[in-house]
Amino acid sequence: MGKPHFDLFNLSLLSLFHLFILQFPTPISSIRKDIGFQENKLCRTTVQGRYLLSDDNGYVCKALSLDSWSNCCPGNGKRFSCQGCNVVSQCCNSYEFCVSCCLNPTKTEKELALKVKIAKPVTSGTYMSVFDYCAGRCRHNSESVVHENAYISDFHHCFSLPSNSSGGADTQSEIRLSGINVVVGRQGESCDSVCKSKGQSCVPNKLAVLNKCELIQKYMSCKGDCMASIGADQPAEVVEDAPKHLNPGACLFTRTQSQLSCDGSHRHTRRLCPCA
Numbered sequence: 383m384g385k386p387h388f389d390l391f392n393l394s395l396l397s398l399f400h401l402f403i404l405q406f407p408t409p410i411s412s413i414r415k416d417i418g419f420q421e422n423k424l425c426r427t428t429v430q431g432r433y434l435l436s437d438d439n440g441y442v443c444k445a446l447s448l449d450s451w452s453n454c455c456p457g458n459g460k461r462f463s464c465q466g467c468n469v470v471s472q473c474c475n476s477y478e479f480c481v482s483c484c485l486n487p488t489k490t491e492k493e494l495a496l497k498v499k500i501a502k503p504v505t506s507g508t509y510m511s512v513f514d515y516c517a518g519r520c521r522h523n524s525e526s527v528v529h530e531n532a533y534i535s536d537f538h539h540c541f542s543l544p545s546n547s548s549g550g551a552d553t554q555s556e557i558r559l560s561g562i563n564v565v566v567g568r569q570g571e572s573c574d575s576v577c578k579s580k581g582q583s584c585v586p587n588k589l590a591v592l593n594k595c596e597l598i599q600k601y602m603s604c605k606g607d608c609m610a611s612i613g614a615d616q617p618a619e620v621v622e623d624a625p626k627h628l629n630p631g632a633c634l635f636t637r638t639q640s641q642l643s644c645d646g647s648h649r650h651t652r653r654l655c656p657c658a
Contacts, residue, residue: 423452423454424452424453424454425437425438425439425452425453425454425455426438426453426513427448427453427455428477428478428481428517430477430478430521431445431477431478432445433445434476434478435448435455435478436455436478436479436481436482436485436517437453437454437455438485438511438513439454439455439457439461439485440461440462440463440482440485440486441454441455441456441457441459441461441463441482442455442459442463442465442478442479442482443455443456443459461482462482462483462485462486462489463479463482463483464479464482464483464486465479466479467479467480467483467537468537468585469483469489469561471537471540471542471585471586471587471588471658472484472489472540472541472542472558473537473538473539473540473541473542473587474520474537474539474540474541475537475538475539476539477520477521477539480516480520480539480540480541481513481516481517481520481541483541484512484515484516484519484520484541485512485513485516489541490512490515490516490541492512494543495509495512495515495516495543496508496509496510496511496512496515498515498519498543500518515541516541519540519541519542520539520540520541521539540587542558542587543558558588558591559588559591559592559656561658562585562588562656562657562658563577563580563582563656563657563658564592564601564654564655564656564657565577565580565654565655565657566601566602566619566652566653566654566655567652567653567654567655568652569621569649569650569651569652570647570648570649570650570651571647571652571653572615572644572645572646572647572653573589573644573645573646573653573655573656573657574644574645575647576653576655576657577644577655577657577658580657582657582658583657583658584644584655584656584657585656585657585658586642586643586644588656589617589642589643589644589656590639590642591656592617592654592655592656593616593617593635593636593639593642594617594635595608595633595635597617597654598617598619598633598634598635598654599633601654602619602633602652602654603619603631604619604631604632604633605622605631606620606629606630606631606632606633607629607632607633608632608633608634608635609629609632609633609634609635610634610635610636610637611634611635611636612636612638612641613634613636613641613646613648614641614642614643614645614646614647615634615646615647615648615651615653616634616635616636616641616642616646616653617633617634617635617636617653617654618633618634618648618651618652618653618654619631619632619633619634619651619652619654620632620633620634620650620651621650621651621652624650624651625650628650634651
């Protein structure tokens with residue numbers, strides 16, 4: 383007879399406890415699980431400039447204006463700014479704006495950029511991020527110099543894909559020639575003259591892109607072989623009425639890219655020219 387009384391007593395206590403919980407909810411029950419502290423992103427920045435920096439968000443700012451907590455630029459300027467850049471040749475007169483412009487996904491394809499080797503040896507590694515690629519590529523590279531010690535122009539910070547990068551050659555060439563009008567010149571004409579006749583200018587650093595047999599053969603008839611040659615008029619095709627020792631109908635490329643020039647010409651060749 384005592385057990386039912388005990389159970390009734392326990393049931394009453396349990397009911398009172400539930401009533402207490404409903405009336406006075408514990409503080410922890412009011413915390414929402416979907417609210418948390420926002421994680422601050424720490425930016426990476428360029429270190430080459432004395433006054434300007436570019437962060438990996440694509441902003442350029444003065445070095446003294448970096449956020450002390452995030453190491454990011456304020457973000458009140460234009461993102462992916464191409465100020466002082468020729469977007470056709472993908473070359474800029476400022477390192478920081480070259481990096482900013484290069485970070486734009488519409489100008490640098492991540493999949494191809496991450497396949498580019500950091501240095502020429504086959505054992506070299508590849509870039510770990512698009513920022514690493516842009517920061518490295520925008521430094522003075524071989525395609526922006528002539529005779530190994532002079533710049534082709536003030537726009538010597540270039541971020542275009544190098545000619546020896548991994549991936550499909552045709553795809554890379556199409557990307558690097560985006561916005562370029564490839565024109566076959568007349569016999570004896572320089573590329574400066576060819577492009578001027580089209581109301582355009584020759585783009586010097588794109589000569590290296592065209593300096594490949596597969597591209598020369600794409601745009602020119604090349605009835606003879608594609609041969610390595612020496613001269614400032616390459617890439618080019620030898621005209622058919624040229625003397626026999628000049629290999630009439632042959633297409634020519636050079637292995638010495640420092641000799642590539644917009645103003646080069648030869649009386650027995652027709653040049654392949656990048657105009658914009």
